[in-house]
Amino acid sequence: MRLALLAGLLGVLLFSRARQDVIGQQAEPLRWIEAGAGGTLPAEMYFHNADGKLGVLLTGGPIEMKGHAFFEPQGINPRGCVTCHQPSNAMSVSVEAIRERWRVTNGEDPIFAAVDGSNNPKLPQALASSHSLLLNRGLFRVGLPWPPADKTVKPEFIIEIVRDPTGVNLDDTYGLKGVNPTISVFRRPRLSANLKYVLSPDDVFNIKTGTLMAVDPETGKPASMNMMADARHLTLRQQANGAYRDHQEGRQGLLRREALEQIVAFEQQVYLAQSHDRWGGSLVETNGPSGLGPRALADGKIHVLANNNRDPVFRLFDAWKTPATMAKELTDAQREFRASVARGNDVFMFRQFWIRDAAHINSIGLGNPIKRTCATCHNTQMTGQDLAPGWVDVGTVNYPTWTEPPVFSDNAELPVFKLTCDKGAAPHPYLGRVIYTNDPGRALITGKCADIGSIVMGQFRGLAARAPYFSNGSAKNLRELVDFYDRRFDMKLTEQEKVDLVNFLSVL
Amino acid sequence: MRKALLVLLVSGSALFSGGTTAQRNATPPAHRRNFVACPIVRDTKTLPCWLAEYEGELYFLGLQGSSASEFYPPQLNHEVLVEGTVTNEPRICGGIPLKPLRISVLPELNRACNTLLPAENGLEAPAAVARRFSEDLRKPGTDISQREFIIPFDFDSDYLTFHTTRIVGEAARIAKAINAAKIEVRGYRATTWLSNGKQFIETETIADQRANKVGEILVGLGLPAAAVTVISQNEPEPYDGVTDTDKRRVTVRLFTP
Numbered sequence: 001m002r003l004a005l006l007a008g009l010l011g012v013l014l015f016s017r018a019r020q021d022v023i024g025q026q027a028e029p030l031r032w033i034e035a036g037a038g039g040t041l042p043a044e045m046y047f048h049n050a051d052g053k054l055g056v057l058l059t060g061g062p063i064e065m066k067g068h069a070f071f072e073p074q075g076i077n078p079r080g081c082v083t084c085h086q087p088s089n090a091m092s093v094s095v096e097a098i099r100e101r102w103r104v105t106n107g108e109d110p111i112f113a114a115v116d117g118s119n120n121p122k123l124p125q126a127l128a129s130s131h132s133l134l135l136n137r138g139l140f141r142v143g144l145p146w147p148p149a150d151k152t153v154k155p156e157f158i159i160e161i162v163r164d165p166t167g168v169n170l171d172d173t174y175g176l177k178g179v180n181p182t183i184s185v186f187r188r189p190r191l192s193a194n195l196k197y198v199l200s201p202d203d204v205f206n207i208k209t210g211t212l213m214a215v216d217p218e219t220g221k222p223a224s225m226n227m228m229a230d231a232r233h234l235t236l237r238q239q240a241n242g243a244y245r246d247h248q249e250g251r252q253g254l255l256r257r258e259a260l261e262q263i264v265a266f267e268q269q270v271y272l273a274q275s276h277d278r279w280g281g282s283l284v285e286t287n288g289p290s291g292l293g294p295r296a297l298a299d300g301k302i303h304v305l306a307n308n309n310r311d312p313v314f315r316l317f318d319a320w321k322t323p324a325t326m327a328k329e330l331t332d333a334q335r336e337f338r339a340s341v342a343r344g345n346d347v348f349m350f351r352q353f354w355i356r357d358a359a360h361i362n363s364i365g366l367g368n369p370i371k372r373t374c375a376t377c378h379n380t381q382m383t384g385q386d387l388a389p390g391w392v393d394v395g396t397v398n399y400p401t402w403t404e405p406p407v408f409s410d411n412a413e414l415p416v417f418k419l420t421c422d423k424g425a426a427p428h429p430y431l432g433r434v435i436y437t438n439d440p441g442r443a444l445i446t447g448k449c450a451d452i453g454s455i456v457m458g459q460f461r462g463l464a465a466r467a468p469y470f471s472n473g474s475a476k477n478l479r480e481l482v483d484f485y486d487r488r489f490d491m492k493l494t495e496q497e498k499v500d501l502v503n504f505l506s507v508l
Numbered sequence: 509m510r511k512a513l514l515v516l517l518v519s520g521s522a523l524f525s526g527g528t529t530a531q532r533n534a535t536p537p538a539h540r541r542n543f544v545a546c547p548i549v550r551d552t553k554t555l556p557c558w559l560a561e562y563e564g565e566l567y568f569l570g571l572q573g574s575s576a577s578e579f580y581p582p583q584l585n586h587e588v589l590v591e592g593t594v595t596n597e598p599r600i601c602g603g604i605p606l607k608p609l610r611i612s613v614l615p616e617l618n619r620a621c622n623t624l625l626p627a628e629n630g631l632e633a634p635a636a637v638a639r640r641f642s643e644d645l646r647k648p649g650t651d652i653s654q655r656e657f658i659i660p661f662d663f664d665s666d667y668l669t670f671h672t673t674r675i676v677g678e679a680a681r682i683a684k685a686i687n688a689a690k691i692e693v694r695g696y697r698a699t700t701w702l703s704n705g706k707q708f709i710e711t712e713t714i715a716d717q718r719a720n721k722v723g724e725i726l727v728g729l730g731l732p733a734a735a736v737t738v739i740s741q742n743e744p745e746p747y748d749g750v751t752d753t754d755k756r757r758v759t760v761r762l763f764t765p
Contacts, residue, residue, distance in 0.1 A: 203646060204677065204729070207575055210668035211721065212728040354624070357585065365669055367581025369549065369624070370572055371556050430585055432617045 035080030038066035047088035051464035055275030057294040069259035075248030090462025119166035137473030139186035155447035156425035163416035225389035291315030306381035317342040344504025357430040359393035384460035391454040398453035399436035414438040421449035546621035547582035557601030568603030612663035680729035690763040695719025701749035
């Protein structure tokens with residue numbers, strides 16, 4: 001009886017909080033920005049999410065969206081860049097927001113454009129089931145030519161389609177046997193923010209390949225290769241033109257010069273991070289952790305290798321380790337939360353485990369396995385990407401470490417490709433020469449067997465605003481993300497460590 | 509770019525004919541341990557140790573490091589070629605140290621190579637060498653007197669490590685500084701004489717792969733393609749069980765006008 005009462009009370013409290021959040025969100029006029037709607041984007045914005053608030057900063061000042069190429073349709077469909085890169089969603093787009101758009105527009109929102117916002121352009125577009133990958137996992141279709149468009153690439157493997165739940169890969173127009181043979185994979189949109197870190201090049205040599213780094217055609221200098229999931233575009237201009245062609249169905253080949261420059265200039269001034277906790281308290285405190293909030297991102301130094309205890313990846317959380325050093329006005333719940341975040345940072349930085357069978361981590365001279373930490377790979381200060389080109393097969397898209405249903409399952413959502421590598425090619429270091437995957441990743445660009453399933457790691461910022469996670473949206477929330485790593489690397493995390501890690505990730 | 513390079517294949521059979529008959533009848537050097545085995549990783553209270561067993565004896569290979577370390581550890585799920593000289597030094601992590609030592613991870617999967625041992629009292633790792641930050645290592649040199657560069661490779665590999673990319677980078681820097689008229693890149697293929705008397709010969713195309721890769725990098729670093737000559741010596745040089753590791757290489761020679 002007492003338990004039932006308690007549960008009821010808890011339910012009321014939860015309902016009240018959920019309702020409050022919804023009301024708060026509805027009150028945010030920029031919660032969803034429609035392409036072409038006009039208006040002003042302020043220089044500083046805050047958006048509610050389940051873990052508090054996200055802060056977005058435009059270092060160049062407010063932006064008039066009317067006539068601005070980032071916010072206006074450029075192609076033949078009514079999408080703009082903003083359609084899939086919403087400030088409230090950490091310049092990406094969450095499943096929660098996508099579902100809301102389906103509800104509000106009855107599926108008419110341009111985000112559901114047949115070209116890539118549906119499972120297959122030939123399916124009946126009025127049905128939600130035709131957009132299930134977008135509605136359930138936040139995934140857009142990315143059609144890539146196979147063999148690669150770069151004719152100097154000699155593929156080391158053949159691709160067979162083993163499972164095609166969307167029908168698009170076996171389609172006679174859009175598929176592998178079409179006039180323009182194409183492999184369709186399904187991926188999450190990445191953040192168009194904090195880009196000075198993402199675009200910061202490493203060295204002349206690419207430590208992953210032992211060859212020269214790809215060169216930025218605009219500057220002649222090494223490119224970071226950390227922007228796209230498969231590193232196929234090296235610069236913001238290349239990416240913008242690619243998005244114009246593939247996502248906005250642009251028919252002019254390239255964006256107009258002025259539009260291109262406007263998009264790039266805007267993207268280079270956007271910084272974001274979680275800014276407030278779920279009680280409304282600012283995460284940016286005097287004498288508190290200095291790596292939190294969007295201003296820290298705007299002011300931070302680029303290309304800092306931070307897998308150390310002197311100047312860690314998201315800087316020091318010492319002030320949150322004990323109540324005595326926390327801000328005086330905090331409630332007990334806030335203090336408890338901050339202590340958990342500080343412990344989570346320690347788990348991220350210092351909790352060792354065996355990192356094993358991760359291609360392009362273990363295989364680049366570190367040894368297999370290595371006893372290191374999360375920060376070994378997620379080593380770039382402020383973003384948690386890899387300072388070197390960050391494509392890694394961490395196991396999210398390849399069998400057997402993926403979290404997808406069995407290949408023969410009728411409930412599967414994603415395609416499965418069987419890749420068979422040439423006998424003479426260097427095999428995938430841990431999967432050999434026959435690999436089942438739902439996204440070959442970097443290998444669709446390089447044609448290399450060793451790259452199958454390698455995906456460029458993404459930023460860790462604004463996570464609370466943009467679930468789900470991983471390139472294939474396979475982690476619905478931060479807990480699922482932590483659980484994946486716990487299983488994948490047999491980390492043996494305690495329940496407390498998991499909670500601490502989730503809290504830590506939620507404030508980034 | 510590969511086509512832009514002048515590729516000259518030197519027939520090795522004439523150069524080395526008859527060079528190996530005597531070696532086949534000899535015994536491998538007793539002080540050397542050249543063998544293929546599954547590596548073993550042993551956890552310790554500090555850094556994991558890497559070991560390998562040969563004929564009932566355990567040998568210490570090295571410690572876990574970073575990508576800037578001189579020693580790149582082996583890989584579970586892969587066999588390793590060990591080429592080292594036995595020392596009288598105290599055992600480390602239970603294994604006899606080999607110095608000098610070269611190891612090569614063999615590319616094919618072998619899932620039987622899966623031994624991970626727990627930390628035990630009395631089997632401690634030595635203190636790690638102070639870590640050198642890669643930024644320091646990336647600084648180019650200032651001397652321009654060097655004219656020949658030797659880039660070593662692991663067995664059957666054309667992968668350039670953090671350290672060997674520095675050698676290629678230095679060659680390019682000096683070639684530019686002296687305005688080299690000709691840059692000769694010569695790739696080699698080698699045989700390892702294993703302690704069991706067998707020969708372990710690299711893939712036929714490995715000399716080509718190595719030479720072409722280094723040649724392409726030099727051109728990519730700004731040297732004129734017409735000045736870069738790539739030569740592949742596909743016939744393995746004689747082996748002796750001692751210096752075989754040195755023969756898996758690419759040489760870069762700079763010629764002034």
